[in-house]
Amino acid sequence: MRTNKAINGLPLLCGSLLFATLALAGSDIEDRLHQSFQVKPGGKLVLEADRGSIEVKSADADRVEIEVFRKVTREGEAKGQEILKNHEVKFSRDGNKVQVQAEFTRDWKSVWRDKGRNLQVRYQISVPKQFDVDLKTAGGSINVADLTGEARGRTAGGSLGFGQIEGRIYGRTSGGGIHVAGCKGGVDVETSGGSITLGEVEGDTTAHTSGGSIKVRKVTGKSVVSTSGGSIEAAEVKGSIDASTSGGSITASLSEQPTGDCRLHTSGGSIKASLSGNLAVDVSARTSGGRVVTDLPVTTVVQGEHKPNLLSGKINGGGPSLSLETSGGSIYLQKR
Secondary structure, three states, X not given: OOEEEEEOOEEEEEOOOOEEEOEEEOOEEEEEEEEEXXXXXXXXXXXXEOOOEEEEEEEOOOEXXXXXXXXXXXXXXXXXXXXXXXXXXXXXXXXOEEEEEEEEOHHHHHXXXXXXXHEEEEEEEEEEXXXXXXXXXXXXXXXXXXXXXXXXXXXXXXXXXXXXXXXXXXXXXXXXXXXXXXXXXXXXXXXXXXXXXXXXXXXXXXXXXXXXXXXXXXXXXXXXXEEOOOOEEEEEEEEEEEEEEOOOOEEEEXXXXXXXXXXXXXXXXXXXXXXXXXXXXXXXEEEOOOXXXXXXXXXXXXXXXXXXXXXXXXXXXXXXXXXXXXXXXXXXXXXX
16 A cells, blocks of 8 residues: 655655655755565675665664665756656565665666766665675765674775674775774775774685775784785784785784794885794894894804894794895884
C-alpha cells in the first residue's frame, strides 16, 4: 500500500520497505531512501556507488538497514527532481547477499559533468555483527565500525576508516588517509596521498602511501610498509618487518625474536631500531650521511680502519638478518 503526502509543495512517497521524502530548503532539494532486508549472520553486503560517503555500523539484529540521503544544490525544483529521478539506486538480495548499486541512467551519463556535480549522496547502513562488507564509491569517504567479517573499501577520493575488525581488511583510496583501529586477520591498504595509521594488527600487513607518514602501534606477522614521502614508526613488531621510505625517518621496536629477515631503509632520514635484550640477529648497518651508534653488544670482525658509518656483526650469536640503511642520517641501535 502506498500513500502520498505533500511537504512544501513536493510529494512524499511511502511504502512498507522503500520510501523517499522530498523537501525543498532554499535552493536545495533533499530526499531519503530506505530499504530493509532480513538476513542471517555471515552474509555479505556489496555496495557500488558512483559518488558519496559510506558509513557502515553493526547491530545485534538479523537485518540489513540501508538509508540513502541525497541532496541537490544550486538547482531549481524541477531540475532538482529530474536529477534525483535519473539517479538510480537499486536494492537487491540474493540469498544472504545484499547488493546496492547507484548511478545515473544511461541517458544521463553525460550530466555528471555539469548538473550531476550538484548531487550529494550519503549512505548509512547497519548490518549484523557478523557480516562481510564490500564497499566501493567513485568519490567519498568510507567508514566501517566494529565488525566480524572481511571488510573491503575502495574510493577514488576520500579517507578510509575501519574499527575493530575480526577478519581481513582491504582498502584502496586515490586520495585520503587510512585509519585502522585494530584487526585480527591481516591488513592490505594503499593510498595515493595520505597518512596511514594502524592500531593492533594480528596477521600479515601490507601498507603503502605515495605521500604521507605511516604509524603502526603493534603488528604480529609479516609486515611490509612503505611510503614515497614521509616517516615510518612501528611501536611494537612481532614477526618480521620490511619498512622503506624515500624521504623520512624510520623508528621500529622489535619486542620478540624475528620470525624472518627485517629491513629498514630510507633515502633521507635517520633510523632508530630498538631490540629486546635477548634477540639474536645478524645486523648490517650502513649510512652515507651520518654514523652508526649502538647500545647493544655486536660481535664483529674489523679489518683495517674502523668506519663510523658501517657496522656488520652478530647480536647474541646471530639469527635472521637486520638490514639498516640510510642515505642521509644516522643509525641508532638501542635496547628496548
